[in-house]
Amino acid sequence: MMRRLAPYQTGLWLAEYVDIRCQLCRVCRSMPHSQILPAHHLRFPNIRQKIAQCLNSGLLCEYCHHSIAWLPKAFEVDIAAGMALSIQAATYYDYPMRQAIRAFKHHEDMTKLPLLLHILRQLPRPHGCHPDNSVIIAMPTTDQRLVKRGFDPVSILAAQLSKHWQIPLWHGIKRIDNTLSQQGLTRAERLRNLDNAFTLVEKPPVKRLLLFDDVATTGASLQALSRALYESTGSLTADQHVSHQYLLSAYALAHGSQS
Numbered sequence: 001m002m003r004r005l006a007p008y009q010t011g012l013w014l015a016e017y018v019d020i021r022c023q024l025c026r027v028c029r030s031m032p033h034s035q036i037l038p039a040h041h042l043r044f045p046n047i048r049q050k051i052a053q054c055l056n057s058g059l060l061c062e063y064c065h066h067s068i069a070w071l072p073k074a075f076e077v078d079i080a081a082g083m084a085l086s087i088q089a090a091t092y093y094d095y096p097m098r099q100a101i102r103a104f105k106h107h108e109d110m111t112k113l114p115l116l117l118h119i120l121r122q123l124p125r126p127h128g129c130h131p132d133n134s135v136i137i138a139m140p141t142t143d144q145r146l147v148k149r150g151f152d153p154v155s156i157l158a159a160q161l162s163k164h165w166q167i168p169l170w171h172g173i174k175r176i177d178n179t180l181s182q183q184g185l186t187r188a189e190r191l192r193n194l195d196n197a198f199t200l201v202e203k204p205p206v207k208r209l210l211l212f213d214d215v216a217t218t219g220a221s222l223q224a225l226s227r228a229l230y231e232s233t234g235s236l237t238a239d240q241h242v243s244h245q246y247l248l249s250a251y252a253l254a255h256g257s258q259s
C-alpha cells in the first residue's frame, strides 16, 4: 500500500529544510540541527541526519529554543496500590505553547506544527527502549470527537514522536466514552468522567508501553488509560525491576493548567 503524504507533511518539510527563519519569532535564523540534536545522534549520524544538517536547520532560533524548551520534572500519578505512572512532559503549557497547541487542536492550524514538533523532539527517548521491545500508545479519541473535529491532533503528534524515537505506534486500545471535554473539571470529576472510558481490543505486542498525550494537566487521562491497560492485562507494573511484566511510562507535549 502506498503511504499517503499527509497535507501537513509538506509544510513541515519546508519549515525544517528550506525556511531558515525561526518558527516562533520569525525573525532570527533557526539553530542548526547539530546544536539541538542529542549527543548520541551526532556520534552515529546516518545519511538522512547528515543531509538535514547540511541543508540547515532547526525549527527555532537559539533564543526561542532556550525560552520554551524546558523539560519539566516528571510527575507521578497512581495506577494501583504501590504502583505509579511517571509522566514526563517536554515543556509547560504556557505562552507561547498554550496558544500554539490550542490553534493546532481547535483550529487545525498546521503552521503551528513545526513549533510543536521542535518541542516534542526535546523528549528524551526512554532508556532501553527500541522498536522491538516498545510501542507508543497515543491517547485514543472517540469516533464522535473525530467526526466533530475532523482530525486527531494527538495522533499526528504521536506519529511524529514515533518517527523521532524510532518506536512504532500501537492502536490496540479504543476510547468508548462519550464524555465531554475534560476542560474545567476538577481532578475527581475528571477521573469519574474517565471510568470505563477505554477498552483493550488486543493484547500489547511488547512489554514496554509508552503512553502519549498532547497536554497533561492533572494526568487524569493518562492515569485512566494506564489503569485500563492494567486492569485488562492484569500484570502491568511501573516497577522497572520486574522484567517479565509490562512497563508503563507516559509522555506529553506540555504540562500545566488548562484553565
Ligand SMILES: [Zn+2]
Residues within 6 Å of the ligand: 022, 023, 024, 025, 026, 027, 028, 060, 061, 062, 063, 064, 065
Ligand atoms: Zn526565534
